[in-house]
Amino acid sequence: MxxxxxxxxxxxxxxxxxxxxxxxxxxxxxxxxxxxxxxIDTFIKQTRQPQGDDLEVYAAIKPLLEHGVIYHCGPVVxxxxxxxxxxxxxxxxxxxxxxxxxxxxxxHFDARGVIGKGGMGPKTxxxxxxxxFVYFHAIGGAASYIAQSVQKxxxxxxxxxxxxxxxxxxxxxxxxxxxxxxxxxxxxxAMIDEKSRKVFEELLAKS
Amino acid sequence: xxxxxxxILELIRRTSTDLPHDVETRxxxxxxxxxxxxxxxxxxxxxxxxxxLSRKNSTPLCQDTGTPIFYVHYPEGMSTRALKxxxxxxxxxxxxxxxxxxxxxxxxxxxxxxxxxxxxxFPYIHFEEVxxxxxxxxxxxxxxxxxxxxxxxxxxxxSQLGAGRDLKGVRKVVLDAVQKAxxxxxxPGILGVSIGGDRGSSYYASKEVLFSKMGxxxxxxxxxxxxxxxxxxxxxxxxxxxxxxxxxxxxxTKITGLHRLPASYFVSVSYMCWAYRRRKMTVEGEEVxxx
Ligand code: SF4
Numbered sequence: 001m002x003x004x005x006x007x008x009x010x011x012x013x014x015x016x017x018x019x020x021x022x023x024x025x026x027x028x029x030x031x032x033x034x035x036x037x038x039x040i041d042t043f044i045k046q047t048r049q050p051q052g053d054d055l056e057v058y059a060a061i062k063p064l065l066e067h068g069v070i071y072h073c074g075p076v077v078x079x080x081x082x083x084x085x086x087x088x089x090x091x092x093x094x095x096x097x098x099x100x101x102x103x104x105x106x107x108h109f110d111a112r113g114v115i116g117k118g119g120m121g122p123k124t125x126x127x128x129x130x131x132x133f134v135y136f137h138a139i140g141g142a143a144s145y146i147a148q149s150v151q152k153x154x155x156x157x158x159x160x161x162x163x164x165x166x167x168x169x170x171x172x173x174x175x176x177x178x179x180x181x182x183x184x185x186x187x188x189x190a191m192i193d194e195k196s197r198k199v200f201e202e203l204l205a206k207s
Numbered sequence: 208x209x210x211x212x213x214x215i216l217e218l219i220r221r222t223s224t225d226l227p228h229d230v231e232t233r234x235x236x237x238x239x240x241x242x243x244x245x246x247x248x249x250x251x252x253x254x255x256x257x258x259x260l261s262r263k264n265s266t267p268l269c270q271d272t273g274t275p276i277f278y279v280h281y282p283e284g285m286s287t288r289a290l291k292x293x294x295x296x297x298x299x300x301x302x303x304x305x306x307x308x309x310x311x312x313x314x315x316x317x318x319x320x321x322x323x324x325x326x327x328x329f330p331y332i333h334f335e336e337v338x339x340x341x342x343x344x345x346x347x348x349x350x351x352x353x354x355x356x357x358x359x360x361x362x363x364x365x366s367q368l369g370a371g372r373d374l375k376g377v378r379k380v381v382l383d384a385v386q387k388a389x390x391x392x393x394x395p396g397i398l399g400v401s402i403g404g405d406r407g408s409s410y411y412a413s414k415e416v417l418f419s420k421m422g423x424x425x426x427x428x429x430x431x432x433x434x435x436x437x438x439x440x441x442x443x444x445x446x447x448x449x450x451x452x453x454x455x456x457x458x459x460t461k462i463t464g465l466h467r468l469p470a471s472y473f474v475s476v477s478y479m480c481w482a483y484r485r486r487k488m489t490v491e492g493e494e495v496x497x498x
Contacts, residue, residue: 089270140393141269145257
């Protein structure tokens with residue numbers, strides 16, 4: 001399996017093609033619905049004034065996301081009382097909910113990868129080509145295994161969003177994923193959908 | 208009646224953290240069918256490692272611990288009220304011990320109850336009385352949300368698919384459901400299909416068939432044949448594990464028939480993800496056996 005370290009260079013991003021299994025190593029950040037909305041409203045469309053620690057958090061995550069990776073994940077975390085955090089279960093969550101935001105978030109932060117499950121739509125795919133970045137598909141349900149590839153929890157921002165919705169900064173080692181949307185307009189999801197539809201139509205014609 | 212809260216807690220722990228042997232065996236068989244180095248093979252290998260790790264550490268197989276569905280067969284004379292109370296207490300305790308993720312969210316006010324208890328329907332418990340001399344059995348299935356979202360119900364005839372009110376029509380709509388689901392239900396999946404009933408009973412029955420073991424065929428030879436055929440044809444579509452493409456999309460298909468009104472002909476498809484979590488406990492006198 002090809003090993004890739006985060007931060008990811010443009011050259012590496014451009015060399016990744018759909019269908020390729022990859023092992024990721026380095027520092028990444030989790031973010032799902034609340035985080036994407038917060039980024040868009042406060043810093044990208046700026047429809048909401050920064051409040052509380054917004055600016056501090058922004059300053060902290062900005063360098064992390066530059067050529068970095070966002071993981072669509074709502075983890076189960078142990079050690080909440082002692083702050084000695086440990087990921088217990090950390091499988092991917094369905095990505096398509098971030099479709100309206102993803103490309104803008106990636107462009108703004110100049111990030112190079114997003115991890116999730118189920119794939120994303122045309123707006124994100126266009127963003128993949130332009131920014132550039134790729135979509136990595138993690139293995140749905142492999143919660144214990146993925147949690148084990150999380151070596152360390154380096155910190156957390158916006159814990160007030162709730163444990164699954166907060167931004168967890170994690171150090172991962174050989175996190176297993178597959179490239180399913182690349183920076184050349186390739187989408188495994190669209191491809192498989194089309195191929196399977198053809199077979200389905202042939203099957204329908206049989207009795 | 209003896210208190211079984213701890214024994215039920217153990218049933219929940221096993222169900223959430225230890226995948227049944229017959230399911231794991233099927234997944235192991237599937238690995239060999241995929242090309243070495245392919246994404247599909249990698250996905251199955253990761254799933255198998257995850258299964259081993261969860262069993263060893265007693266951690267949930269998947270962070271979505273699903274809708275808990277209990278089927279209880281109790282001997283005549285036993286109190287179902289007492290059983291229900293014990294099941295609910297065990298569920299709250301299992302959540303505290305992180306065998307279950309807090310998974311019951313009030314749909315109107317968006318509030319998570321925090322303990323997997325919500326109203327009268329969460330967890331779902333179905334009671335069935337058996338003869339006084341028979342043992343008490345409690346079966347539990349955990350049905351994930353991602354795969355539940357790709358389940359489908361069809362009202363036949365369906366002109367778009369050219370599906371009439373017969374088994375040929377059933378075949379067409381089930382294949383349609385598999386094609387539409389792609390990898391979203393965490394394929395490879397297991398299909399529970401029910402034909403007939405009303406909309407409600409039809410969906411329940413499509414889950415109930417999922418309690419049977421892998422490879423169990425319907426006693427009705429026509430349905431048994433359709434089960435085999437659907438599994439084969441679903442796999443021809445090449446959707447593969449996680450939708451990465453590959454040989455294995457569906458591990459097994461189970462079909463049941465119900466009576467229907469002359470006016471309706473429903474076909475319900477429940478898609479079960481690879482994390483096919485179901486366990487059974489049998490209580491005979493002092494002895495409790497887990498399958
Ligand atoms: S569909 Fe199943 S394996 Fe996938 S995330 Fe949901 S519960 Fe887990």
